[in-house]
Amino acid sequence: MLIMSTFMQSFFSLVSLILSCLLHDVVAFDNSRKDNLAVYWGQDSAGNQKSLSFYCADDTIDVFPLAFLYIFRGTGGEPVIDLANICNQWDDPVFPGTALANCSFLASDIKECQSKGKLVTLSLGGATGEIGFSSDSQAQSFADQIWNLFLGGSSTIRPFGDAVLDGLDLDIESGTPAHYAAFVNRIRSLANETVNLNETASAQNTNGTDLSTSLKDSTGLHNSTSDKNATSNKYYYITAAPQCPFPDAYIGAALNEAPFDAVYVQFYNNYCGLDQPSEYNFATWDNWAKTQSANPNIKVYIGAAGSSDSAGEGYVDADTVMNYVIGAQEQYSSFGGVMLWDASTAYTNNRFDLALKTAMVASAEKLFPNEVLRNDSTTVTKTALVKEPRVKSRVFRE
Numbered sequence: 488m489l490i491m492s493t494f495m496q497s498f499f500s501l502v503s504l505i506l507s508c509l510l511h512d513v514v515a516f517d518n519s520r521k522d523n524l525a526v527y528w529g530q531d532s533a534g535n536q537k538s539l540s541f542y543c544a545d546d547t548i549d550v551f552p553l554a555f556l557y558i559f560r561g562t563g564g565e566p567v568i569d570l571a572n573i574c575n576q577w578d579d580p581v582f583p584g585t586a587l588a589n590c591s592f593l594a595s596d597i598k599e600c601q602s603k604g605k606l607v608t609l610s611l612g613g614a615t616g617e618i619g620f621s622s623d624s625q626a627q628s629f630a631d632q633i634w635n636l637f638l639g640g641s642s643t644i645r646p647f648g649d650a651v652l653d654g655l656d657l658d659i660e661s662g663t664p665a666h667y668a669a670f671v672n673r674i675r676s677l678a679n680e681t682v683n684l685n686e687t688a689s690a691q692n693t694n695g696t697d698l699s700t701s702l703k704d705s706t707g708l709h710n711s712t713s714d715k716n717a718t719s720n721k722y723y724y725i726t727a728a729p730q731c732p733f734p735d736a737y738i739g740a741a742l743n744e745a746p747f748d749a750v751y752v753q754f755y756n757n758y759c760g761l762d763q764p765s766e767y768n769f770a771t772w773d774n775w776a777k778t779q780s781a782n783p784n785i786k787v788y789i790g791a792a793g794s795s796d797s798a799g800e801g802y803v804d805a806d807t808v809m810n811y812v813i814g815a816q817e818q819y820s821s822f823g824g825v826m827l828w829d830a831s832t833a834y835t836n837n838r839f840d841l842a843l844k845t846a847m848v849a850s851a852e853k854l855f856p857n858e859v860l861r862n863d864s865t866t867v868t869k870t871a872l873v874k875e876p877r878v879k880s881r882v883f884r885e
């Protein structure tokens with residue numbers, strides 16, 4: 488009786504373990520894919536923004552840049568962050584002598600999203616930033632500060648408590664363009680990451696040991712499962728959000744001088760946006776990625792508006808975005824996926840994010856049936872795989 492019950496208990500716990508593995512199979516972020524979805528969260532463009540964990544409840548979004556850290560040197564020499572209705576310096580406690588909000592209540596949300604294999608990064612800048620550097624050494628000190636406040640360093644003040652973010656995004660739209668490469672290189676150095684600028688770029692740590700066999704790797708390619716929160720082996724991603732007119736006036740130079748993992752090119756609010764097919768210039772960005780970028784394996788994302796309300800101009804519907812996505816998956820080896828501004832508008836717009844992710848995964852699998860694109864995520868892939876005939880775009884202009 489006792490033996491039986493122990494056996495039954497073991498049996499059921501084995502069954503429930505298997506079930507939970509099937510249902511909660513963690514898919515680590517993979518920068519080499521052609522169907523990643525990065526969606527900004529923080530600025531509440533739709534006026535109904537929910538908690539971060541709300542948006543990472545399902546498998547749709549892979550990367551959440553938190554928007555924004557918008558003042559580099561605020562009161563008391565600390566930067567200032569603003570996450571609109573979720574956390575800001577006016578409605579939440581600030582660290583003494585600073586205007587830096589203590590958003591430590593977000594730590595559990597951030598860790599929850601990370602535990603699902605998603606990246607949570609911090610975006611610096613934004614349209615109204617008070618940002619910029621006057622020297623390389625100022626940029627390097629700021630990198631040290633950011634490293635200690637948000638990444639692998641330590642500080643008595645940590646705006647997101649014990650959460651360690653997965654990297655940074657530079658959405659630089661004002662100030663002076665100089666010295667950002669020094670900033671990025673310093674972050675790489677603090678993380679013990681260097682990118683060999685050879686054709687066959689490979690990540691090395693600063694003592695020259697090839698890390699491709701460990702957890703870090705130049706293209707940001709992770710050997711899934713493992714980084715957890717072991718900060719010493721954690722790979723920190725660095726992205727930028729240039730405007731589509733090439734080269735970008737603010738971050739263009741840094742992109743050639745320092746290794747970034749991806750660019751989320753803003754193909755909205757610009758003459759070369761998705762609403763202007765004759766001026767659309769992904770080919771220029773692809774060519775730049777391979778020939779001029781400091782990281783020749785950098786990934787280029789198509790940045791799109793989440794709804795017609797989230798951009799002044801340039802919003803196009805999901806079918807139209809997918810026309811561009813399929814073209815890019817087919818033609819451009821640098822293509823990495825789609826970026827959306829922002830989570831609240833995409834959700835409000837009939838789950839624009841879900842429509843795009845589902846269609847991107849389906850088309851990647853169709854185009855590359857021999858590449859196991861989602862190796863350790865069988866259950867997730869299968870449910871996401873909805874094969875529907877593509878509707879011809881209604882908004883695609885001549």
Ligand SMILES: *[C@@H]1O[C@H](CO)[C@@H](O)[C@H](O)[C@H]1NC(C)=O
Pocket residue numbers: 582583589591592643644
């Ligand atoms: C930040 O907020 C948390 C939660 O309220 C609190 O426990 C912590 O002491 C605060 N940190 C500082 C440095 O004030």
Ligand SMILES: *[C@@H]1O[C@H](CO)[C@@H](O)[C@H](O)[C@H]1NC(C)=O
Pocket residue numbers: 684685
């Ligand atoms: C490429 O890497 C090799 C081996 O690490 C090195 O000998 C060579 O100088 C590098 N080439 C360039 C252009 O950096």
Ligand SMILES: *[C@@H]1O[C@H](CO)[C@@H](O)[C@H](O)[C@H]1NC(C)=O
Pocket residue numbers: 692694695696
């Ligand atoms: C180089 O770094 C690796 C990985 O961090 C470490 O195992 C090794 O001991 C280091 N070697 C030297 C000479 O510092």
Ligand SMILES: *[C@@H]1O[C@H](CO)[C@@H](O)[C@H](O)[C@H]1NC(C)=O
Pocket residue numbers: 710
């Ligand atoms: C991933 O890591 C495991 C364990 O370290 C290793 O056996 C495997 O070969 C790695 N896979 C790839 C694709 O690097």
Ligand SMILES: *[C@@H]1O[C@H](CO)[C@@H](O)[C@H](O)[C@H]1NC(C)=O
Pocket residue numbers: 649715716717718
């Ligand atoms: C990861 O973080 C959790 C919670 O912060 C902690 O309990 C756990 O020990 C950490 N694991 C590692 C490997 O550091």
Ligand SMILES: *[C@@H]1O[C@H](CO)[C@@H](O)[C@H](O)[C@H]1NC(C)=O
Pocket residue numbers: 639677678679718719720
């Ligand atoms: C970087 O390397 C140094 C020296 O090996 C080590 O002390 C430090 O913990 C490493 N930092 C990270 C983030 O891996």
Ligand SMILES: CC(=O)N[C@H]1CO[C@H](CO)[C@@H](O)[C@@H]1O
Pocket residue numbers: 859862
């Ligand atoms: C890159 C990689 O690990 N690919 C593997 C994915 O899984 C299949 C079998 O399920 C292997 O054959 C591949 O080598």
